[in-house]
Amino acid sequence: MKIGVLIKQVPDTATNIKIAANGAGIDPTGIKYVVSPYDEIAIEEGLKTKEKVGGEVVVVSLGPVRCVVVDSYLTARILASVLEKENFDILFVGKQAADNDCAQVGPMVAEFLGWPQVTVVEKIELNEARSGAVVARRVGGGAKEIYDVSLPAVIAVEKGLNNPRYASLPGIMKAKSKPLTTLKAADLVGGEKARVEVTHYRLPPERPEGRILKGEAEQVVPELVRLLREEAKVI
């Protein structure tokens, strides 16, 4: 099988995000960049699939996107223009990137390629003929939807699908000799524009200082309930 995987570089999730002085983006100082956590799961699923059925894994990434907002529509158009020439049998993507959290590129790429999609996938089993798969999609309230999907398809993966392996030292050395093709976006979709414009970045408002209820549990619990009812009015 020819297996495609889309990946993106994002700030480590332990990063404390700061806004640049001009408010036009995030401050890149001191940020450590990593492969987006959901994309690691997509890579692992690509590798596991290859190990099981044979074939090759091709990773496609768009960049440099550090601190530059590229809108999902434009990203998906650029990626689709590359993907459509590659004749993939299946494409794994993260359910969302852990920076802009848009969760749009997977479905948009599927639309541009004219393929079916299943998003938030936590289980996938290919059929014998490799012409389709049974996949479980996680939805709200702890439920799962089970789909029959024909290939090629876009599969947007959720945490829980697998446990991404650690890159081994020999693996890292071997990666340096893998063919890497660099393309220019302008050559692929010249003239295409972003659809969404970011006008302002800001930090969330600080929450006002809270209150520690002091005393024995037997006293503070009824006090908490009273405050939740009478002051906060949430119960």
Added chain:
Amino acid sequence: MGNVLILTEHQNGHLKKVSFELASKASELASHMGGEVQAVVIGSHVAGVSDLGKYGVKKIFTLFEASLEKYNTENYAAILSHIIQEHRPDIVLAVAGSMGKDLLPRVAARLKTGLMTDCTDLKMEGGKLVATRPIYAGKAFVDVKIPESTPQMATIRPNSFPIHERGGGAQVIPVVIQLGETRARMKEVVQGAHQGVDLTEAEVIVAGGRSLKSAENFKLLEELANVLGGAVGASRAAVDSGYVSHDIQVGQTGKTVNPKLYIACGISGAIQHLAGMRTSKVIVAINKDPEAPIFKKADYGIVEDLFRVVPLLTKELKKVLAE
């Protein structure tokens, strides 16, 4: 012109509360533009759709077919795209849930327009929709707009907008569309072990961290959540320790939630967790470590062992709520 189209959601044959939140906000936006609110209801059968009129909806496009009982990306995308192309709304709003996040990007791509995901606020500025949305799971926020292409599309986070009754009636318009074969078909829905309120829509969340020490102990939180009609959440530490499944993880690489009341039990408050719950209206923290960062974000804190406080709290709430 200036119309706002909303995609409603329903469960067990009834519209969900979040549909009325959408309708209420859409009415406000439409009135700024001198337009009207139109709603789309897709499914097999949904009762009481005309109730949407009370929240300002003027036209309701319904498409009820047995084959639409289960969500299907391709069919739903064909229906929504068709209705948008036919009626040309300026703005399209949907819920940022399992369906909206799967469907709306597909429709936006088909219509060659933009989509703003998981918005927590919407307003009109210079005739354009300006949306506020979290990035980095809520560590920062951006204002975004779609300056040129139409319609301007956005998905909204549940519990972001109050419901306003305005009175008035709506016209129900059945839509007929020829649906084709689809390549991704839902065979069945498997309910989870802890079936209940969806975390992202829950008004009350009781969440636990690694201090819960076992899967068994999460029952304490379930009992408390049940008294309040809420849902149980967890920190990544609790999920990684194997106490609970990932689908109830709150925070970056988990769910971003927006309840009225968030009760954090034995959660220290790692930055990834705080990002996912900081928009909660009221936060209660119960932790025996007085230095836990969660206390900096909490409205009310109790520095005490959760195993002492949680059962007491459940008992007290049972008593008070029964009165």
